[in-house]
Amino acid sequence: MLMVVSCTCGENPAIQVVLNNKGLQYGKHVGAGWIQEKLELITLPDISGKIDIGIGNILFTLTGTKIVKCDFPEPSVEFNQNSTGFTTSTSGLSVALTGWWRTHFGIIHDGGSFNIALFNVDVDSVIKLGKDPDGHMSVTSVSCNAHIGTVNVQVHGGASWILQPFLHYMEGPIKDEIEGKICPAVEESIVNLELSLQAMNESFEVNDNLMLDMSLTVLPVIEASSLNLGLKPFTMPEQPGYMLSAGLSEFTVNSASYGYYSAGLFQALINDSMIPSTSPVRLNTSSMGPFIPQLPKMFPNLLVDLQVYAREAPSVSFLPGAVKIDFLAAVKAFAIQPNSTQTPLFKLHVMTSGFMNKESSFFLQTDALENFAKMAMKMIVLSKLNAKLSEGVVLPRMRNAQLVNPVVTVEKGFIAISSDAELLTHT
Numbered sequence: 469m470l471m472v473v474s475c476t477c478g479e480n481p482a483i484q485v486v487l488n489n490k491g492l493q494y495g496k497h498v499g500a501g502w503i504q505e506k507l508e509l510i511t512l513p514d515i516s517g518k519i520d521i522g523i524g525n526i527l528f529t530l531t532g533t534k535i536v537k538c539d540f541p542e543p544s545v546e547f548n549q550n551s552t553g554f555t556t557s558t559s560g561l562s563v564a565l566t567g568w569w570r571t572h573f574g575i576i577h578d579g580g581s582f583n584i585a586l587f588n589v590d591v592d593s594v595i596k597l598g599k600d601p602d603g604h605m606s607v608t609s610v611s612c613n614a615h616i617g618t619v620n621v622q623v624h625g626g627a628s629w630i631l632q633p634f635l636h637y638m639e640g641p642i643k644d645e646i647e648g649k650i651c652p653a654v655e656e657s658i659v660n661l662e663l664s665l666q667a668m669n670e671s672f673e674v675n676d677n678l679m680l681d682m683s684l685t686v687l688p689v690i691e692a693s694s695l696n697l698g699l700k701p702f703t704m705p706e707q708p709g710y711m712l713s714a715g716l717s718e719f720t721v722n723s724a725s726y727g728y729y730s731a732g733l734f735q736a737l738i739n740d741s742m743i744p745s746t747s748p749v750r751l752n753t754s755s756m757g758p759f760i761p762q763l764p765k766m767f768p769n770l771l772v773d774l775q776v777y778a779r780e781a782p783s784v785s786f787l788p789g790a791v792k793i794d795f796l797a798a799v800k801a802f803a804i805q806p807n808s809t810q811t812p813l814f815k816l817h818v819m820t821s822g823f824m825n826k827e828s829s830f831f832l833q834t835d836a837l838e839n840f841a842k843m844a845m846k847m848i849v850l851s852k853l854n855a856k857l858s859e860g861v862v863l864p865r866m867r868n869a870q871l872v873n874p875v876v877t878v879e880k881g882f883i884a885i886s887s888d889a890e891l892l893t894h895t
């Protein structure tokens with residue numbers, strides 16, 4: 469869950485991500501199931517010790533220790549404002565272990581199999597979240613405590629009957645040995661999570677023209693029931709009913725707009741074959757006569773091409789429930805001569821606010837031409853923009869998760885996305 473949400477952006481206020489308690493609890497639930505599955509696959513390290521039987525020490529070693537059954541109660545994971553992180557605790561865990569025992573008593577060697585039951589294992593751990601100099605989220609262990617309630621040992625095979633009276637002397641060293649290994653293992657897994665977070669790319673290529681910088685610019689903030697990442701140029705509405713929320717500021721979208729503009733992508737050539745066959749107006753000199761009366765007289769029966777381009781990066785404003793795009797465009801019209809030469813006809817400056825500037829030697833019927841230009845923009849430019857937007861952006865960090873029932877709302881200054889998520893744990 470941390471790897472999924474770990475992104476906010478840039479020097480300027482851009483993206484804010486919130487992990488709500490619902491998301492934390494879901495991550496914990498998936499994680500607990502995953503841990504239970506993994507536990508049953510691991511082989512524990514050998515345990516050695518000695519039992520003083522009065523006439524010397526029996527040295528014992530337990531090898532090939534496997535977990536055969538693990539009753540893993542749902543742990544609790546909570547936001548911890550004091551440590552800027554999480555508190556996790558598991559209590560009442562029971563584990564059944566099996567493996568092989570070997571004893572040395574002087575020159576006498578013996579061996580067989582064993583069963584060990586651990587009851588009432590409690591593990592508490594406090595984890596702190598931070599940010600490293602590269603802007604990756606960091607996790608560190610603040611404290612860990614492990615306690616095993618009782619240990620029960622049974623041995624089989626060999627001369628196990630000789631060991632029987634001494635088994636309860638084995639239980640103490642075994643309990644200490646296992647207890648002492650739990651926190652180092654917990655800490656190792658936190659170090660592994662830290663290494664995974666470090667290895668994540670803090671930037672990624674959205675496409676050939678855009679790169680998104682996802683490094684953290686400020687420390688993570690832990691609230692009573694959420695983890696907040698990112699600057700707060702805008703206040704996201706609390707959405708405790710969803711696992712995750714993300715806010716995307718106008719700044720981010722306008723940066724993308726500037727990126728596309730600089731790459732020369734806001735331009736389009738409109739020709740007659742792109743105008744739907746149902747349109748009464750064609751892109752040819754006779755059809756445009758009502759707008760520019762001289763056109764059919766000076767250039768009879770020629771096709772017209774329109775070159776539409778942005779004069780500035782389109783600027784996007786988010787308003788409650790609406791997105792406003794201010795688009796300063798210019799339209800250049802060319803007549804296509806029979807020998808394919810393009811003869812410039814006129815140039816119009818178009819603003820989506822509806823104003824037009826003319827820059828032409830023709831007398832222009834501006835109202836009608838404006839309507840025509842707007843219609844062409846709507847049909848061609850908007851459909852191109854929609855096609856571009858519908859391609860979407862695949863966030864690399866969502867590879868191991870998918871959003872479930874996301875809800876997008878437009879607020880003043882930002883877009884808010886609230887969603888549940890499904891983690892794909894098989895990867």
Ligand SMILES: *[C@@H]1O[C@H](CO)[C@@H](O)[C@H](O)[C@H]1NC(C)=O
Nearest residue numbers: 546547548549550551555594
């Ligand atoms: C945070 O610290 C305060 C004061 O030290 C303490 O009362 C409170 O229980 C702590 N909360 C957590 C979640 O550790």
Ligand SMILES: *[C@@H]1O[C@H](CO)[C@@H](O)[C@H](O)[C@H]1NC(C)=O
Nearest residue numbers: 667668669670671672673679
């Ligand atoms: C990180 O991103 C850069 C640029 O997109 C890419 O070249 C590099 O392979 C990525 N590294 C990893 C580990 O994904």
Ligand SMILES: *[C@@H]1O[C@H](CO)[C@@H](O)[C@H](O)[C@H]1NC(C)=O
Nearest residue numbers: 737738739740741742771773
């Ligand atoms: C119009 O433009 C499209 C795409 O650029 C092109 O395939 C088509 O041949 C053009 N049609 C005419 C009549 O120039």
Ligand SMILES: *[C@@H]1O[C@H](CO)[C@@H](O)[C@H](O)[C@H]1NC(C)=O
Nearest residue numbers: 748749750752754755769770
């Ligand atoms: C120009 O458009 C008119 C319809 O407005 C159409 O009847 C005519 O055939 C077109 N001329 C050319 C050269 O495409």
Ligand SMILES: *[C@@H]1O[C@H](CO)[C@@H](O)[C@H](O)[C@H]1NC(C)=O
Nearest residue numbers: 804805806807808809810811
């Ligand atoms: C193409 O035709 C136009 C108009 O008839 C003429 O002015 C122009 O010189 C011609 N260009 C070429 C390269 O033939």
